[in-house]
Amino acid sequence: LHPSHLGTAGTVGAKLGLSLLAAVVSYVVVEQPVRRGWPHGRVAPALGAFGMMVAATALVVGTRGALPPAPSAPTDGLPPHVAGAPVVWVAGDSVALSLAANLHDDPARFGVNPLERTQLGCTVVGADRPMRSFAGDPIAPPPCATRALEGIDAVRPDVVVLWVGSRPNDAIEVDGRWVRACDPAFDDAHREATAELARRLQASGAQVVISTVLRSGARSLPVAGSEERIACVNRAIGEAADLVEGAVVIDPNELLCPDDAPCVESLAGGPVRSDGLHLDRGPGGAQVAAWMIEQALGSTANASLAPDLQARLAAIPERTLAWLDRVTTLAQGVEMDDEGLRYWGERLVLGDARVAVAEALVSSEAWRHQRVVEAHRRWLGTDPDEATERRWTSWLATHTTSELDLALATSEEGEAASGTTHRERAQHLADALALPEAAVDHFEARLDRGVEWDTVVRDGYFSLPASDQRMVGLAPSSPYTPPTEQLIAEFRTTGDERAPLVQALATTP
Incomplete structure (x- = not known):
């Protein structure tokens, strides 16, 4: 019920400038991110309640397998600290950023203190290797490891979620040969590179969780062979986790694209991936984020989220909930589910106009x-x-x-x-x-x-x-x-x- 452009109220110390230029068939992403992180959890006393770590500005030019525009970065500011909650370090590319944006919008809901360490358009398998885009153009994407490891030893997060979610359509050079996913040389390189990064992240003492790549959404740019390459890379991710003792794999395809069926495009009454790749900021994307965090943290997250949702629903005026049910039934023929009620109920209580709800319903x-x-x-x-x-x-x-x-x-x-x-x-x-x-x-x-x-x-x-x-x-x-x-x-x-x-x-x- 919430298109990604209908609000960016979350807080995280990150600013992102982004412009997109089309080159031949592929996209060339020009990004100049300026990011700031902040201490959470057990490192807060050591660094000060309002201490911040400032990352250097980086210029990135590259294309990542027909990458659509990245999600908007959350706005600057110190987020509320969730007492006693684990510090979750989110690393990876722009798809990981879309996960982090949802976590930062409502940390208390997810029961985590999120830290975003993503790099748009980055690569794991292509680090220190020549690369070509899916259209055959030479590219030089930044390595995900640089940003993923930045400051991790000082923060020592509880959990690291590594998600390089862009579709693996690019080619790398291995032993003088250009190879793509599903070629054994590519798959071996992907497995080893992912395992090596997981080991380095794990050295901080964190539980490392690696997410698979989601299958293409309804609005993904069609690229021949994408689904087969996604399947090959996901197998390589599983094999990489097997090489790193204690590493865990989560597969959001179980939620969104089960049993080779068309991927689910909406959850909780809202779109999930409006651009076919990144999670929306709203009920749909938040539902996926909740599922991923539950998987990453284990059963303790499952126990904590449901009571929190019911408690927050109870705090919303009954007339507001009744209105949401009424207009959803008028627009869609069904009542709004609890996730949508919580999301929009709280937005209305905080002063959002009813027209925002109506626009989200009708655009869904x-x-x-x-x-x-x-x-x-x-x-x-x-x-x-x-x-x-x-x-x-x-x-x-x-x-x-x-x-x-x-x-x-x-x-x-x-x-x-x-x-x-x-x-x-x-x-x-x-x-x-x-x-x-x-x-x-x-x-x-x-x-x-x-x-x-x-x-x-x-x-x-x-x-x-x-x-x-x-x-x-x-x-x-x-x-x-x-x-x-x-x-x-x-x-x-x-x-x-x-x-x-x-x-x-x-x-x-």
């Missing part, structure tokens, strides 16, 4: 899914099969609701579903648009005159009576709801009902 995959199913039933008289539903749900992310309706209504299947006589088709169209009997006569007369079905549908769809019916049905009216005429004008301008729906939901009593 769950809303698009519900809208596709409803349109398919209305125009074709059936529920879509799974493949059809996925295709139209993805399509609707970049198209308007009117384009969806008209595409279905004027398709061969839609025309066939409307009936065989002009009267049947006119009745079908009027029912789909929730128009009275007079509209049936009007549509039938036009069809009798030889007007094409596509034209009759389009004219009827954008008619004032049909637009009025559509806007009236968006959400319950209240003294605060914008006038229907205003909503109609916006719909007729954009051809999309999402913006009017946001206004209607935000003003729902």
Whole structure:
């Protein structure tokens, strides 16, 4: 329920400047991060309550297997210290940064004191080796080890989570040969490099947890062979952990991409990886972060998170929770789950506007899914099969609701579903648009005159009576709801009902 751009309220001592330039087919990421860390847990007394460690500025130029723009870094500031909680050191690339951002947004919820030590676009297997991008361009990404090990002996964290999550599509040179994941030479190099970094991290006394690479999300840039290379690298990660006594592997694919099924795109009512790679900052990404931390810390985390969630829900006013359930049901046909209630309930209590909730609901995959199913039933008289539903749900992310309706209504299947006589088709169209009997006569007369079905549908769809019916049905009216005429004008301008729906939901009593 929370697209990644809807708020960056978390705190971590990190600033990140980022610009992206396209070069040939690959992305070239130009990053100049300025990062600051802070002491937590057992090192705080030694370094002072407000002591900070300042890292040197680094310039990084590279491409990492079709890497989309990295997630925004959390804002500067000293986060609240969670008394008695373990210090969790998050190392890796920009995917690890997206995990750290969620932890820093709400450390108390996860029961950890997070420290972020990531390097955007970094590599483990390619350190000190020539590399080429998936497009064949020479690249020189920074080694993950530099940032991952920076200051670790002074801090001595309890747990290190190492996550190099970018898809392994780049090539390295081994013994004069260019190889990619699934070539034994690459896989051997990956295993040894990962094991060596794990040993160096473990030397700090921390429990080392290595995460596998997530399979590609729905919005990942398609690269041939990605899924096979991900599987090979994940096997190498498991083998690397076997070489380091005490190292643990966690596999977030168990949560998001189980049993070779399409990856889950939303959790807790919010998107998980809007760009197909990085965790969103919001309920969806936070749910993944919670799962990973539970796996990393073991059963103690499982025991501590659930009571905390219920306690925090109990602190949110009942009327706020009821409103969240009401608008979620209106938008998506189901009540909001506990994770979403906690997240948005606390945001509303802290002063976020209701329109932020409405925007998140209407921009979610769950809303698009519900809208596709409803349109398919209305125009074709059936529920879509799974493949059809996925295709139209993805399509609707970049198209308007009117384009969806008209595409279905004027398709061969839609025309066939409307009936065989002009009267049947006119009745079908009027029912789909929730128009009275007079509209049936009007549509039938036009069809009798030889007007094409596509034209009759389009004219009827954008008619004032049909637009009025559509806007009236968006959400319950209240003294605060914008006038229907205003909503109609916006719909007729954009051809999309999402913006009017946001206004209607935000003003729902």
